[in-house]
Amino acid sequence: MTNKVVAIDGPSASGKSTVAKRVAAGLEFLYVDSGSLYRGITWKVLKEGVSIMDADKVAVMLKTVDIFFFVAAGAVRFKIDGVELKNEIRTVEVNENVSKIAAMPAVRSQVVSWLRDMHRFGNLVMEGRDIGTAVFPGTEYKFYLDASEEERARRRFQEIHDGVEKVTFSEVNESLKRRDTIDKGRKLDPLRVAPGAVIIDTTSMNIDQVVAFILERLKPLLRK
Numbered sequence: 001m002t003n004k005v006v007a008i009d010g011p012s013a014s015g016k017s018t019v020a021k022r023v024a025a026g027l028e029f030l031y032v033d034s035g036s037l038y039r040g041i042t043w044k045v046l047k048e049g050v051s052i053m054d055a056d057k058v059a060v061m062l063k064t065v066d067i068f069f070f071v072a073a074g075a076v077r078f079k080i081d082g083v084e085l086k087n088e089i090r091t092v093e094v095n096e097n098v099s100k101i102a103a104m105p106a107v108r109s110q111v112v113s114w115l116r117d118m119h120r121f122g123n124l125v126m127e128g129r130d131i132g133t134a135v136f137p138g139t140e141y142k143f144y145l146d147a148s149e150e151e152r153a154r155r156r157f158q159e160i161h162d163g164v165e166k167v168t169f170s171e172v173n174e175s176l177k178r179r180d181t182i183d184k185g186r187k188l189d190p191l192r193v194a195p196g197a198v199i200i201d202t203t204s205m206n207i208d209q210v211v212a213f214i215l216e217r218l219k220p221l222l223r224k
């Protein structure tokens, strides 16, 4: 492996996305949001009216899905059916179904293979649940971000508070807990701290502090 991969894993709303984007910019690496692929597949399954309980039909759909990867604005991005998905993959409906879809073996093996293939685009900072354990277990740069359940719910609530869909704090909290339970409990590549990962409890840290902490540990990767 010539290109480098920085793996940043952790549960929902642990601060991964903002931190990973900033770390990627600091290193001049490409940012990859692996969760957006599971969300994109979920959006497509819902759009096609495929039952989310029917793993066989989901597997068939995956084989023919029209997906295209490209690099833009410092990130590896994708289009499904020729469209780059934005708000449509952040809806309550996608949130409620994504972890069930992401637990299906056919979905995981397909997404993991797409993610590994992104390596050809360049050096990567990839955030997700299983990047250090399953996607790039061989990388020496692994971080696991966590925060208390209450703090994570508070962050997510703040993030979506002004969004189009109105949700209460307790709905956000319950939805995060449901996803955590599925993500940590699934058979295949559950959310776990990868061996050798640096664990960061971000509960009382701000974004700047977390980014600085990570970049400090990645000094050998910084451009001179």
Ligand code: CDP
Residues within 6 Å of the ligand: 011, 012, 013, 014, 034, 035, 036, 038, 039, 098, 099, 100, 102, 103, 127, 128, 129, 130, 131, 179, 183
């Ligand atoms: O936005 P949030 O951090 O809550 O989640 P996300 O990173 O967008 O991921 C959405 C869902 O995709 C997670 O709850 C997991 O079920 C799944 N996922 C996964 O299984 N493996 C990954 N590497 C990334 C996401």
